[in-house]
Amino acid sequence: MPLSPGYNMSQHVVNGDSSCGKVLTLDNMNPNVKRVEYAVRGPIVLRAMQLEKELKEGAKKPFNEVIRANIGDAQAMGQKPITFFRQVMALCSYPELLEDDKFPDDAKQRARRILKACGGSSIGAYSASQGIECIRQDVSRYIEKRDGFASNPDNIYLSTGASDAIVTILKLLVAGEGSNRTGVLISIPQYPLYSATLADLGAVQVNYYLNEDSCWSLDIPELKRAVTEARQHCNPRVLCIINPGNPTGQVQSKECIKNVIRFAKEERLFLMADEVYQDNVYRDNEFHSFKKVLFEMGSEFSSTVELASFHSTSKCYMGECGFRGGYVEVINLDPGVKAQLTKLVSVRLCAPVPGQALLDLVVNPPQPDEPSHATFMKERTTVLANLAEKAKLTEEIFNTVPGIKCNPVQGAMYTFPQIKLPQKCHSTEAGQEPDMYYCMRLLEEEGICLVPGSGFGQRKGTFHFRMTILPPTEKLKIVLKKISDFHVRFTKEFSE
Amino acid sequence: MPLSPGYNMSQHVVNGDSSCGKVLTLDNMNPNVKRVEYAVRGPIVLRAMQLEKELKEGAKKPFNEVIRANIGDAQAMGQKPITFFRQVMALCSYPELLEDDKFPDDAKQRARRILKACGGSSIGAYSASQGIECIRQDVSRYIEKRDGFASNPDNIYLSTGASDAIVTILKLLVAGEGSNRTGVLISIPQYPLYSATLADLGAVQVNYYLNEDSCWSLDIPELKRAVTEARQHCNPRVLCIINPGNPTGQVQSKECIKNVIRFAKEERLFLMADEVYQDNVYRDNEFHSFKKVLFEMGSEFSSTVELASFHSTSKCYMGECGFRGGYVEVINLDPGVKAQLTKLVSVRLCAPVPGQALLDLVVNPPQPDEPSHATFMKERTTVLANLAEKAKLTEEIFNTVPGIKCNPVQGAMYTFPQIKLPQKCHSTEAGQEPDMYYCMRLLEEEGICLVPGSGFGQRKGTFHFRMTILPPTEKLKIVLKKISDFHVRFTKEFSE
Numbered sequence: 001m002p003l004s005p006g007y008n009m010s011q012h013v014v015n016g017d018s019s020c021g022k023v024l025t026l027d028n029m030n031p032n033v034k035r036v037e038y039a040v041r042g043p044i045v046l047r048a049m050q051l052e053k054e055l056k057e058g059a060k061k062p063f064n065e066v067i068r069a070n071i072g073d074a075q076a077m078g079q080k081p082i083t084f085f086r087q088v089m090a091l092c093s094y095p096e097l098l099e100d101d102k103f104p105d106d107a108k109q110r111a112r113r114i115l116k117a118c119g120g121s122s123i124g125a126y127s128a129s130q131g132i133e134c135i136r137q138d139v140s141r142y143i144e145k146r147d148g149f150a151s152n153p154d155n156i157y158l159s160t161g162a163s164d165a166i167v168t169i170l171k172l173l174v175a176g177e178g179s180n181r182t183g184v185l186i187s188i189p190q191y192p193l194y195s196a197t198l199a200d201l202g203a204v205q206v207n208y209y210l211n212e213d214s215c216w217s218l219d220i221p222e223l224k225r226a227v228t229e230a231r232q233h234c235n236p237r238v239l240c241i242i243n244p245g246n247p248t249g250q251v252q253s254k255e256c257i258k259n260v261i262r263f264a265k266e267e268r269l270f271l272m273a274d275e276v277y278q279d280n281v282y283r284d285n286e287f288h289s290f291k292k293v294l295f296e297m298g299s300e301f302s303s304t305v306e307l308a309s310f311h312s313t314s315k316c317y318m319g320e321c322g323f324r325g326g327y328v329e330v331i332n333l334d335p336g337v338k339a340q341l342t343k344l345v346s347v348r349l350c351a352p353v354p355g356q357a358l359l360d361l362v363v364n365p366p367q368p369d370e371p372s373h374a375t376f377m378k379e380r381t382t383v384l385a386n387l388a389e390k391a392k393l394t395e396e397i398f399n400t401v402p403g404i405k406c407n408p409v410q411g412a413m414y415t416f417p418q419i420k421l422p423q424k425c426h427s428t429e430a431g432q433e434p435d436m437y438y439c440m441r442l443l444e445e446e447g448i449c450l451v452p453g454s455g456f457g458q459r460k461g462t463f464h465f466r467m468t469i470l471p472p473t474e475k476l477k478i479v480l481k482k483i484s485d486f487h488v489r490f491t492k493e494f495s496e
Numbered sequence: 497m498p499l500s501p502g503y504n505m506s507q508h509v510v511n512g513d514s515s516c517g518k519v520l521t522l523d524n525m526n527p528n529v530k531r532v533e534y535a536v537r538g539p540i541v542l543r544a545m546q547l548e549k550e551l552k553e554g555a556k557k558p559f560n561e562v563i564r565a566n567i568g569d570a571q572a573m574g575q576k577p578i579t580f581f582r583q584v585m586a587l588c589s590y591p592e593l594l595e596d597d598k599f600p601d602d603a604k605q606r607a608r609r610i611l612k613a614c615g616g617s618s619i620g621a622y623s624a625s626q627g628i629e630c631i632r633q634d635v636s637r638y639i640e641k642r643d644g645f646a647s648n649p650d651n652i653y654l655s656t657g658a659s660d661a662i663v664t665i666l667k668l669l670v671a672g673e674g675s676n677r678t679g680v681l682i683s684i685p686q687y688p689l690y691s692a693t694l695a696d697l698g699a700v701q702v703n704y705y706l707n708e709d710s711c712w713s714l715d716i717p718e719l720k721r722a723v724t725e726a727r728q729h730c731n732p733r734v735l736c737i738i739n740p741g742n743p744t745g746q747v748q749s750k751e752c753i754k755n756v757i758r759f760a761k762e763e764r765l766f767l768m769a770d771e772v773y774q775d776n777v778y779r780d781n782e783f784h785s786f787k788k789v790l791f792e793m794g795s796e797f798s799s800t801v802e803l804a805s806f807h808s809t810s811k812c813y814m815g816e817c818g819f820r821g822g823y824v825e826v827i828n829l830d831p832g833v834k835a836q837l838t839k840l841v842s843v844r845l846c847a848p849v850p851g852q853a854l855l856d857l858v859v860n861p862p863q864p865d866e867p868s869h870a871t872f873m874k875e876r877t878t879v880l881a882n883l884a885e886k887a888k889l890t891e892e893i894f895n896t897v898p899g900i901k902c903n904p905v906q907g908a909m910y911t912f913p914q915i916k917l918p919q920k921c922h923s924t925e926a927g928q929e930p931d932m933y934y935c936m937r938l939l940e941e942e943g944i945c946l947v948p949g950s951g952f953g954q955r956k957g958t959f960h961f962r963m964t965i966l967p968p969t970e971k972l973k974i975v976l977k978k979i980s981d982f983h984v985r986f987t988k989e990f991s992e
Contacts, residue, residue: 022829022830023733023764023765023766023802024668024669024733024766024802024829024833025830025832025833026836029668029836030667030668030670030671033667033668034836036840036843038839038842038843042842049624071622073621073622075615075616075621076615076616076618077616079616081618087590089589090587090589090593091586093582093585093586093589094582094586097586097593100598102596118818119569119571119572120571120572120574122571122572122577122818123818123819124577124814124815124817124818125569125571125818126569126572126817126818127818128545129537160656160820160844161844163844163845167844171526171529171696172520172526172529173525173526175524175525175526175527176524192843196843200840200843237519268519269519270519270520306518306520318620319620320620321620321622321845322614322618322621322623322846322849322850323620323850324656324847324849332518333520334518334520334521334522336521336522337518337521337525340522340525340529340530343532343533343534344532344696346534346537346538347532347534347659347693348656348657348659348663349537349657349659349820350818350820351820352656352819352820352851353818353819354818354848354851355848355850
């Protein structure tokens with residue numbers, strides 16, 4: 001960790017005039033924070049916000065609106081919230097409505113149950129730090145129903161979105177100095193929360209590459225290579241998996257998950273399974289949770305392999321990102337470490353209670369004998385069917401464009417196509433990655449906001465972008481057409 | 497940082513059998529996390545939860561309920577939410593209610609405005625990472641009205657409660673190694689979020705003691721002593737102030753704040769002002785924000801001293817802890833550092849949108865010409881008047897008890913009386929702090945849950961506890977009586 005001159009200055013100029021400089025500067029601030037990168041909300045998004053402001057103020061652009069296909073934010077793209085969920089949230093917010101005939105009985109029953117579990121029967125009270133107990137019980141029942149194996153509510157921690165829980169578990173795992181520093185294996189391409197958090201914690205990022213040629217598969221020999229090389233310079237202890245994949249949209253087979261679990265056991269790696277897209281599975285693919293597969297493998301594995309599995313209210317069919325609800329289930333965590341985890345989450349008091357309440361509805365939705373069931377199922381099915389259709393459409397259209405190659409979107413809500421960029425453009429702008437330049441041009445010319453592949457990591461010499469499949473179908477068709485035309489135009493410009 | 501044997505084991509047993517031990521153990525986990533302590537939710541609270549469970553299951557105890565006076569959680573203690581706030585939250589959650597005649601027009605107008613500022617007009621969408629723009633503008637207007645000085649919405653960052661923003665700003669400031677490591681001055685007694693965060697970040701905690709004999713005043717010579725001694729072993733760069741004080745309940749005079757600002761400028765310290773109790777000011781005391789005093793001191797100070805000021809939806813008259821709303825205003829932050837701050841908060845995507853919405857109502861409540869104004873004012877005034885009455889009551893009753901000495905509760909929602917404990921009890925239980933033993937006995941015998949002074953820090957040889965003044969008046973009287981009787985009994989037991 002290099003020390004910049006700023007440190008010495010601020011240490012010695014004890015009684016100096018502060019006009020000579022700030023106490024806190026780029027030179028003397030936390031160097032780990034400087035290393036953090038988060039492309040999903042990076043310079044392209046800042047520019048998109050500017051463009052939106054300019055359009056609002058009447059500026060003339062080649063487009064009338066900026067389409068934000070950079071972030072998995074379903075409701076911002078026009079997806080309607082699930083009626084039942086929002087009814088219960090209104091009831092919890094303003095319990096006077098419990099007397100209102102307009103609300104169905106099952107919504108009222110859920111609200112009453114949640115309120116009863118809150119301090120002072122109010123979602124304005126803090127909850128227990130680990131989360132409201134009856135909600136943790138509901139999460140456990142949901143997991144048991146999903147997997148067919150027991151789940152202990154004591155192993156559930158409610159969180160501020162999945163991100164919060166992921167950061168907390170990583171924080172427990174980071175220790176050691178120098179070549180003994182914790183190494184964390186993450187997929188490339190990855191969701192940049194991981195690289196950002198590892199930079200922030202000063203952990204060692206260990207890359208394993210997904211195999212783009214076989215639909216972003218996770219291959220054990222590549223994991224082996226990564227962990228073996230990492231052992232030369234750090235202490236790899238953690239293996240992070242995102243399934244269904246973000247940004248890559250693959251869904252892992254049960255066989256693949258088994259192999260990963262076996263590998264983790266052999267190599268003594270703590271498994272972190274980011275499964276926030278567990279309902280976003282299209283075509284004939286099926287989601288298998290790591291927990292389920294682990295327990296199917298028998299007690300040799302299920303009683304030893306340490307696993308943390310994450311879920312969220314932000315994705316799937318509900319897309320309730322703003323509520324920041326989520327949970328982690330920990331399996332085989334050392335009891336002493338678990339006590340430390342409980343202590344650590346208590347410092348931030350508790351996850352937002354509205355988000356906890358919403359999570360309760362996700363894991364305990366209307367049942368077939370309840371009045372809201374039919375509407376709930378219809379809304380849920382419509383969203384997921386639309387996403388499946390858009391996943392197919394995206395792949396089909398992109399694969400008709402020369403120079404764009406797109407794997408099937410088996411799950412999640414993104415496509416991560418490879419784009420062939422002309423050699424000339426590889427060095428066009430000073431210091432700018434070619435895919436960043438490409439995306440910035442696309443934004444300026446068509447008003448479409450994507451994230452360059454370099455923000456997620458990609459094999460050297462290959463270029464990609466991430467696009468969400470969330471815009472409404474008719475708008476998505478226009479977006480796909482515009483990107484396709486832009487790609488042809490851009491390629492031509494640099495090939496001349 | 498001592499390395500434990502665990503490190504080496506996990507590094508060398510590469511292909512070993514995992515049954516020989518966990519990947520993650522107390523020995524090899526993040527040592528900073530182990531150093532974290534957070535007494536407000538510590539062993540006493542865990543025992544209180546157990547006792548509640550036992551009571552529920554029919555166990556016989558010397559009490560019928562556990563009274564949680566350990567945490568500033570107003571609604572859990574029976575305080576009712578502000579009607580207007582919850583009406584708007586219900587409307588935002590389920591916008592179909594905007595057609596309902598039951599809701600007043602100003603509540604609907606607020607909800608429409610908030611929804612319009614949300615992606616897809618939904619609080620289920622992510623917001624901008626810094627927070628919803630129109631809410632940041634409202635926060636600025638609130639600050640301008642409070643202080644009489646300009647506030648720039650670009651300097652406002654919305655957060656997940658104040659805790660989140662405090663941790664984020666501290667994180668920016670922590671750098672350097674060894675004797676160059678960032679030192680952070682915090683008051684003793686302190687709110688343990690600070691010590692916990694400093695442990696987590698591996699920063700150096702630098703204690704300055706509040707003067708209990710003059711109503712927990714903040715004296716400059718003591719600050720000078722603390723910073724001078726700290727310079728021998730670290731790089732003190734930050735001065736944290738809690739005003740009104742937690743756990744100590746003092747309200748600082750304008751003169752004191754001026755002196756602190758002058759001191760910070762001379763000593764080149766970044767100021768962090770935790771002002772979450774800004775409406776909780778009783779008797780003839782007046783709250784002065786650090787921002788206002790800084791700007792009253794003229795441009796020599798207002799254009800140089802770096803300040804971060806924090807506020808929250810959790811305290812004051814609203815007590816909406818569960819929503820986790822808050823903000824920080826940064827003043828004179830280096831533009832490069834500010835860009836890093838914006839980047840850093842983007843990794844967690846955004847603060848919970850319901851909490852942002854609630855914060856908007858706090859900073860922009862019903863105005864005199866609006867239909868909800870009268871009710872709002874009545875609710876607000878009642879809460880604050882009750883708190884003022886309970887603050888007085890608490891001081892008066894405790895000061896009648898021999899061996900309890902209690903400063904006036906000028907502000908916030910806690911009392912932190914000094915308790916004289918007999919010499920015999922100083923070494924009664926193996927390794928347990930005497931005040932921890934005292935509080936644990938009180939819990940077991942009377943069902944009252946307090947936090948021992950050792951959880952906040954106190955001068956060696958003195959003992960305290962923190963108690964909230966939040967129980968309803970009649971219950972508070974019983975609590976005060978029970979504690980008084982217990983104190984006499986306990987003292988007698990150990991004096992014999």
